[in-house]
Amino acid sequence: MNPRILAAALALALLMVGPFLAMAAILSAEMNEAERGAAELLLPRLPLGAFLTVIGFLLGLRMIHLLFGQYVLGPMKVAEQLRLMLGANRSYRVAAEGPPEMRELARAANDLAAQRDALLADVEAQVLAARAKVEEERNRLAALMSELAQAVVVCNLDGRILLYNQRARSLFETSVGLGRSIFSILERGQIAHALENVRQRMRKVSAGATANFIATTAAGRLLRVQMAAVLGALPGGEGAPEITGYVLTVDDITAGFERAAARDRVLHALTDGSRAALGSIRAAVEMLRDSPGMAEAERERFTGVIGDEVTAMSQRLDATMGEFADSLKTRWPLEDVQGADLVEAARRRIEARLGLATRAEALDDGLWVRADSFSLIHAITFLAARLQDEYGIRELRFRLSSEGRMAFVDMIWPDVIVSTEALFNWELEPMTVGEESNPLTLRDVVDRHGGEVWHQRESERAAFFRVVLPVAAAPEPSAARPAQPLRASSRPEFYDFDLFHRGDESHALDDRRLADLAFTVFDTETTGLEPSKGDEIIQIGAVRIVNGRLLPHESFEQLVDPRRPLSREGTAIHGITAEMLAGQPVISEVLPRFHRFCEDTVLVAHNAAFDMRFLQLKEAATGIRFTQPLLDTLLLSAVAHPNQESHALEDIAARLGVPLIGRHTALGDAIVTGEVFLRLVALLDGMGIHTLEQAREAARKTFYAKVTY
Amino acid sequence: MSARILIVDDEPNIVVSLEYLMKKEGFEVAVAADGEAALAQVAAFAPDLVLLDVMMPKKSGFEVCQQLRADPARAGLRIVMLTAKGRDAEVAKGVALGADAYVTKPFSTRELVAKVKSLL
Numbered sequence: 001m002n003p004r005i006l007a008a009a010l011a012l013a014l015l016m017v018g019p020f021l022a023m024a025a026i027l028s029a030e031m032n033e034a035e036r037g038a039a040e041l042l043l044p045r046l047p048l049g050a051f052l053t054v055i056g057f058l059l060g061l062r063m064i065h066l067l068f069g070q071y072v073l074g075p076m077k078v079a080e081q082l083r084l085m086l087g088a089n090r091s092y093r094v095a096a097e098g099p100p101e102m103r104e105l106a107r108a109a110n111d112l113a114a115q116r117d118a119l120l121a122d123v124e125a126q127v128l129a130a131r132a133k134v135e136e137e138r139n140r141l142a143a144l145m146s147e148l149a150q151a152v153v154v155c156n157l158d159g160r161i162l163l164y165n166q167r168a169r170s171l172f173e174t175s176v177g178l179g180r181s182i183f184s185i186l187e188r189g190q191i192a193h194a195l196e197n198v199r200q201r202m203r204k205v206s207a208g209a210t211a212n213f214i215a216t217t218a219a220g221r222l223l224r225v226q227m228a229a230v231l232g233a234l235p236g237g238e239g240a241p242e243i244t245g246y247v248l249t250v251d252d253i254t255a256g257f258e259r260a261a262a263r264d265r266v267l268h269a270l271t272d273g274s275r276a277a278l279g280s281i282r283a284a285v286e287m288l289r290d291s292p293g294m295a296e297a298e299r300e301r302f303t304g305v306i307g308d309e310v311t312a313m314s315q316r317l318d319a320t321m322g323e324f325a326d327s328l329k330t331r332w333p334l335e336d337v338q339g340a341d342l343v344e345a346a347r348r349r350i351e352a353r354l355g356l357a358t359r360a361e362a363l364d365d366g367l368w369v370r371a372d373s374f375s376l377i378h379a380i381t382f383l384a385a386r387l388q389d390e391y392g393i394r395e396l397r398f399r400l401s402s403e404g405r406m407a408f409v410d411m412i413w414p415d416v417i418v419s420t421e422a423l424f425n426w427e428l429e430p431m432t433v434g435e436e437s438n439p440l441t442l443r444d445v446v447d448r449h450g451g452e453v454w455h456q457r458e459s460e461r462a463a464f465f466r467v468v469l470p471v472a473a474a475p476e477p478s479a480a481r482p483a484q485p486l487r488a489s490s491r492p493e494f495y496d497f498d499l500f501h502r503g504d505e506s507h508a509l510d511d512r513r514l515a516d517l518a519f520t521v522f523d524t525e526t527t528g529l530e531p532s533k534g535d536e537i538i539q540i541g542a543v544r545i546v547n548g549r550l551l552p553h554e555s556f557e558q559l560v561d562p563r564r565p566l567s568r569e570g571t572a573i574h575g576i577t578a579e580m581l582a583g584q585p586v587i588s589e590v591l592p593r594f595h596r597f598c599e600d601t602v603l604v605a606h607n608a609a610f611d612m613r614f615l616q617l618k619e620a621a622t623g624i625r626f627t628q629p630l631l632d633t634l635l636l637s638a639v640a641h642p643n644q645e646s647h648a649l650e651d652i653a654a655r656l657g658v659p660l661i662g663r664h665t666a667l668g669d670a671i672v673t674g675e676v677f678l679r680l681v682a683l684l685d686g687m688g689i690h691t692l693e694q695a696r697e698a699a700r701k702t703f704y705a706k707v708t709y
Numbered sequence: 710m711s712a713r714i715l716i717v718d719d720e721p722n723i724v725v726s727l728e729y730l731m732k733k734e735g736f737e738v739a740v741a742a743d744g745e746a747a748l749a750q751v752a753a754f755a756p757d758l759v760l761l762d763v764m765m766p767k768k769s770g771f772e773v774c775q776q777l778r779a780d781p782a783r784a785g786l787r788i789v790m791l792t793a794k795g796r797d798a799e800v801a802k803g804v805a806l807g808a809d810a811y812v813t814k815p816f817s818t819r820e821l822v823a824k825v826k827s828l829l
Contacts, residue, residue, distance in 0.1 A: 310815070313815075314815050317815075321796075403801070404797065405797055406797050406798055406801060420772075420775045420776060420779050421772070421776075424768075424769070424771075424772045450796065450798065451798050452796075452798035452799060452801065452802040454771070454775075454802050454805055454806060455775075456805050456806070466805065468798040468801060468802070
């Protein structure tokens, strides 16, 4: 029985009996004999009074119990339901029962909960929307970067690559990769110097500053690099923002540089070569002039010299003009554009600015031209404006055709005779169209393109202006474009902004968390199982893990000619035949490339001791040493699941839910090993093994660490 | 009757050679040193063929060529354009504007004579 009910019962009993007994005591003290006699008359009737009192008491008790249930236990129950609603079950609602006051309380609590739920749902919706927006922006940026004609690489201050685009990959090949060091591609000193320049400029100008430098790649390409700073957001939003990294925009200027060099050679040949020839001619002429009595045979010799030199000079000039005419003339930045695009842009502009109707007829879609599109469109608009102003033409048609290295843009109009002198005058006027004026003349623009312009009658009823432009080669469809179209919904794997939040790189790798390290997971296929008895590597496959993501695009796969026969059992497993290995590079050529691929990462392999033994046996011959830290998924599996019997790759993969795809090729096994490794890292994290050193120490202690080859 | 040739060029050195060459071939020769003089000489001298330099003061060779072609009275006139710039676009322009031949400097005198004779 609840003590509070007991106390209430006691209080009720006292209240019911107490005043009566006190009254009886007082009365009996003040009574005289006669009164006592009368009182004794009442005594036999007392049991009836007591009985009535007990009945009253019981009724009172019943009432108290009822009220207790409703107004004490009721709120307690409601409180429990509220706690449930607060935590375990958000959608639970308080039952509206009991007396009206309690029902009202329940309704109020439910209303409050409904309001809370609406607010929470709203917040969740906003969080989801914001997250989707960030994701979309990331994807858009990644897509944009991929499509850029320039190579873009973003690094943090330690020189780690955080982001790069498709163009950078084609320029730097395997040297570029997420989490790798930019210093394996570009000179450390140049980067540091450029960064210092950017810092200094930022102190002077508040806006972002850039620095430029010229660099070369290992393969001898000449690069123009522009560096811009990436500024970090400050927590308080005050003070000058800190530089947290930098964006490198890289142009391959090898071709342009070679063109410039060719131009220099041409100029050199024309000046110095002509000087020598002129020297011979002049000498011969002077000899002829100063020696009137010269014998006929001598005269013949001198005129022969003049003839030879002049012929040679003419030929040199013809060859030069034929071969280098374009590079000699195009000193302005002309770009390759699709001719039809240019005409369409000019048409839109003419219709918008002049209100003149235009029509396209016969535009050659496959025709690309070299043009300074801005000034050219301005020039075409200028011509259209002149025709409209001075001759009142109502319609202009466009035609695009080509002949050899010349592209023709024709502007055709009907029925109006334009003076032949008009164009010759327009050519030399500054080009003004309405409010827009351009200091260049039509002649300047045409000269800039190494082109021509003229006015010609098409027929009795029509005439046209023809603008001649140089033809450009249509771009290779595959060169600058990613091999696969980007899927809008997925993040390309060569892109990881989370790397921006990586910690200080200066700490020794041992103290770094596994989740933060970059790994190269690799596997080898070999002719047999005994490296010490002459078995050799026939295939190396590797894939990188950065920031907890396996990056299938950043992979390495190479067959190796072992210079010894293959065993039949081996071929049955890995499916590599002698024919496949014929003509493949030998191990001393492959190892340096693989070594570069692994640079700056922690190596991971399954049963790593086996693969490492093969690599170590090549150290003396190749001079290539793999000194980076190494982790073995076999040992880590034994750490994570000490009571499992098998730690074969298939069994671990099955245990951890990794699908077995492409097994028994080096790259396929490396990818499976990588997936297994990522799951093991998560398991180890739960066991308190977080850093590289902790993982290596734990692995060292397992039984399998004693296995050697 | 020998054919009449008008030489239009602003460089006297080349005119010396051209004049000598054409006279030696038996043509009747007149000379003009700029575009306006050329138009005046065409009217006065009535040549059968004009050797017309492109780069000239006052009126360019292209302009002179187009004006001569616009004149129906000169329909039979032959025009050979001479230029120091031998770009594709210029040749195309010269031909489009009605030149009968286009010769780039430096040229072989023998070839020039052959071309002139073939046109007359």
